[in-house]
Amino acid sequence: MARPVRRVVLGVTGSIAAVKAPLIVRGLVKKGVEVRCVLTPNGERFTTPTALAALSRAPVARRSADPSLWEMAHLSLASWADLILVAPATADFLARLAHGRAEGLLDALVLSARSPVAVCPAMDAEMWAHPATRANARTIAGYGYRVWGPAKGELASGRVGTGRMLEPDEIVRRALKAA
Numbered sequence: 343m344a345r346p347v348r349r350v351v352l353g354v355t356g357s358i359a360a361v362k363a364p365l366i367v368r369g370l371v372k373k374g375v376e377v378r379c380v381l382t383p384n385g386e387r388f389t390t391p392t393a394l395a396a397l398s399r400a401p402v403a404r405r406s407a408d409p410s411l412w413e414m415a416h417l418s419l420a421s422w423a424d425l426i427l428v429a430p431a432t433a434d435f436l437a438r439l440a441h442g443r444a445e446g447l448l449d450a451l452v453l454s455a456r457s458p459v460a461v462c463p464a465m466d467a468e469m470w471a472h473p474a475t476r477a478n479a480r481t482i483a484g485y486g487y488r489v490w491g492p493a494k495g496e497l498a499s500g501r502v503g504t505g506r507m508l509e510p511d512e513i514v515r516r517a518l519k520a521a
């Protein structure tokens with residue numbers, strides 16, 4: 343039987359859907375899950391470390407070389423997590439994962455993962471439909487990462503198409519069963 347997920351690292355990247363990341367944190371915390379958030383510099387343009395820290399009741403990791411962190415955050419968080427969940431995941435982040443990039447904290451963390459990794463893409467329909475993005479999604483699925491969504495629905499542009507991040511409740515439901 344799968345063991346329960348108790349500790350989730352939530353990575354948040356620079357999609358407009360990052361405004362929903364606090365709802366994912368809240369949903370997980372309500373289920374008794376400990377959450378640590380990792381925010382990319384572009385993610386920080388769409389949601390705030392303060393909201394994520396307040397809801398997760400923990401500091402938010404933002405940069406690999408943060409002098410206030412005495413330990414290497416990418417390694418310590420990778421060994422702490424039962425699940426690394428990236429929601430939302432941008433097209434650029436999927437491309438970086440597909441190529442094993444490790445420049446940013448979140449990228450290095452996923453490369454160091456010992457736990458399952460799940461990503462929730464969120465982007466415009468054209469970005470998701472592009473052959474490069476499709477190839478990147480297939481590549482990371484081949485590494486064993488779970489790709490949850492995206493869904494069809496109304497996008498940030500106001501148009502309807504496939505690229506919308508799964509709803510926070512659905513992401514929480516899947517995360518609880520993911521280990």
Ligand SMILES: Cc1cc2nc3c(=O)[nH]c(=O)nc-3n(C[C@H](O)[C@H](O)[C@H](O)COP(=O)(O)O)c2cc1C
Pocket residue numbers: 354355356357358359382383384385431432433434435464465466469498
């Ligand atoms: C207003 C705005 C909205 C954006 N929304 C998305 C999005 O939903 N999905 C996406 O893949 N990129 C989106 N981008 C582009 C990303 O922010 C950009 O590719 C960035 O480099 C991603 O950085 P990160 O993956 O390191 O967080 C958006 C950019 C802007 C300015």
